Amino acid sequence: MKTVRVQSQDFDPGAELALLDSLGAGAVASFTGLVRGDDGVDRLVLEHYPGMTQRSLEMLVETACARWPLLGAIVIHRIGELAMGERIVFVGTASAHRAAALEACAFLIDQLKTSAPFWKQEWVSGKSRWVDARAGDADASARWLKD
Amino acid sequence: MQLSILYFAQFRESIGVSSEVIDLPPDMITVADLVRWLSNHSHRHQAAFMDLGRVRVAVDQTMADFDQDISGASEIAFFPPVTGG
Numbered sequence: 001m002k003t004v005r006v007q008s009q010d011f012d013p014g015a016e017l018a019l020l021d022s023l024g025a026g027a028v029a030s031f032t033g034l035v036r037g038d039d040g041v042d043r044l045v046l047e048h049y050p051g052m053t054q055r056s057l058e059m060l061v062e063t064a065c066a067r068w069p070l071l072g073a074i075v076i077h078r079i080g081e082l083a084m085g086e087r088i089v090f091v092g093t094a095s096a097h098r099a100a101a102l103e104a105c106a107f108l109i110d111q112l113k114t115s116a117p118f119w120k121q122e123w124v125s126g127k128s129r130w131v132d133a134r135a136g137d138a139d140a141s142a143r144w145l146k147d
Numbered sequence: 148m149q150l151s152i153l154y155f156a157q158f159r160e161s162i163g164v165s166s167e168v169i170d171l172p173p174d175m176i177t178v179a180d181l182v183r184w185l186s187n188h189s190h191r192h193q194a195a196f197m198d199l200g201r202v203r204v205a206v207d208q209t210m211a212d213f214d215q216d217i218s219g220a221s222e223i224a225f226f227p228p229v230t231g232g
Contacts, residue, residue: 089231
């Protein structure tokens, strides 16, 4: 099972995990990202490149499935306006054993952060600013290039 | 040849449009050629492309480098480093 969804509405991590649980795998791993309220940020606006987003996430899932023996992978990313504490992103993987499920899950979120065309704009008391890419994210993504 | 240029995030804001269609001059071969040409287009373009270290590009919806050949491309997008997740 390979699922990629880009959507403005919220998702239910429990329902997504239940789908992965139903695949008969021995291991299910997941990551859920939430809007942080750093420095008084009260909401985020997620912009994306509609023609490219879905396909770039599908390619990441294909790469993960080629690298690890996965029975299932789910990637969901929200777009539009999100309030503090809301869910932004979900990555879930299912495999026979924990190492593949955990590694593939980490790979997908690390790669998504540096290669999928999304941009975060933060709003703080009525003023907006674009979020800067973090060097740590590039390092986390690059570690998967090593063998 | 007509080419769609898309701008996202800070690029959209600083150039003032989300897309434009240009007639690609025949001597434009790479992304870098196009960036030089666009920079001479207006002060807004020039400002947007000032710091090339912060410019990312996709050619026909696939991430690309500045030396990528753009002959035959139909859509080129410019944007800052991505910040999703």
